[in-house]
Amino acid sequence: MQIQDILYSQGFGTRRVCAGLVQQGFVTVNGVPCSESAADFDPEGLQFTVQGKPWSYHEKAYILLHKPAGTECSQKPSTYPSIYTLLPAPLRQRPQKGPVQGVQAVGRLDQDTTGLLLLTDDGKFIHRMSSPRHHVPKVYEVTTKHPLDDTQVQKLLSGVVLDDDPKPVKAAACEAVDAHHLRLTLTEGKYHQVKRMLAAVGNRVEGLHRSRIGGLELSDDLAPGQWRWLGPEDLALICG
Ligand code: URA
DSSP states (O other): OBHHHHHHHTTSSOHHHHHHHHHTTOEEETTEEOOOTTOBOOOTTOEEEETTEEEEOOSSOEEEEEEOSSOBSSSSOSSSOBGGGGSOHHHHHOOOSSSSOSOEESSOOOTTOEEEEEEESOHHHHHHHHOTTSOOOEEEEEEESSOOOHHHHHHHHHOEEETTEEEEEOOSEEEEEETTEEEEEESOOOTTHHHHHHHHTTOOEEEEEEEEETTEEOOTTSOTTOEEEOOHHHHHHHHO
């Protein structure tokens, strides 16, 4: 694949911009300067720099973001900064077939929710993860306003009715870690589901953090606002 096409596929700008970046000497490939825009490389595992910034080739981008509080999962946020401002420009500019460029969040978290958020430019992956048939468990650490008791836990496990659907929604797992800390596992993703489920049992969410999706855990070394690439072994933990 030509280096100009590799840069284009990774989100470094239009084809013309990418050819220009190479020809002007702004690119190194595997540590060696490359100014020939048509130079051919095997993209798999390719490490390159653009204007000194290192990048590694990924045919598809799968990203884990530690979402901080006070950010919106929208491209056009209304009140708080968008989570997309936390990502480098190439991830936001990767060319896509549709009108929206770059990686997209897989589902949304509320502005005040923190924790594990997936983003990708793989439309099939988003579709699979969002399909109701694909019950990927998501684990939430919930801080509650009122003390938890066994009745609340049992109700969440046996099912509560929310205002938009007569069919009860159940927690796949639910455990009171301490008086104000509930660990709740859900396999669906309805609007404000955790907050509405807690309200349905007479409690209130004061803090919400997603700690796990499938077998993929948010590790302590990724601070709020930081992101990392997901590899095949991470994806296997999510998709099984
Ligand atoms: N449930 C909620 O209520 N909010 C979230 O952000 C995620 C799940």
